Amino acid sequence: MESELCRASHKVFKIKYHFVFCIKYRKDLFLEEKYTETIKKTCEEQ
Numbered sequence: 097m098e099s100e101l102c103r104a105s106h107k108v109f110k111i112k113y114h115f116v117f118c119i120k121y122r123k124d125l126f127l128e129e130k131y132t133e134t135i136k137k138t139c140e141e142q
Contacts, residue, residue, distance in 0.1 A: 112141075113138065113139075115135075
């Protein structure tokens with residue numbers, strides 16, 4: 097498991113996930129329970 101932290105002026109961070117949602121075309125995606133549960137589980141992981 098990689099534990100390196102990124103450092104910049106005045107901040108230290110570690111980004112594991114980057115989510116991009118095109119709501120204009122995918123707004124119905126969030127109405128389906130299977131997709132929302134997957135996103136919730138991913139966000140709850142360490």
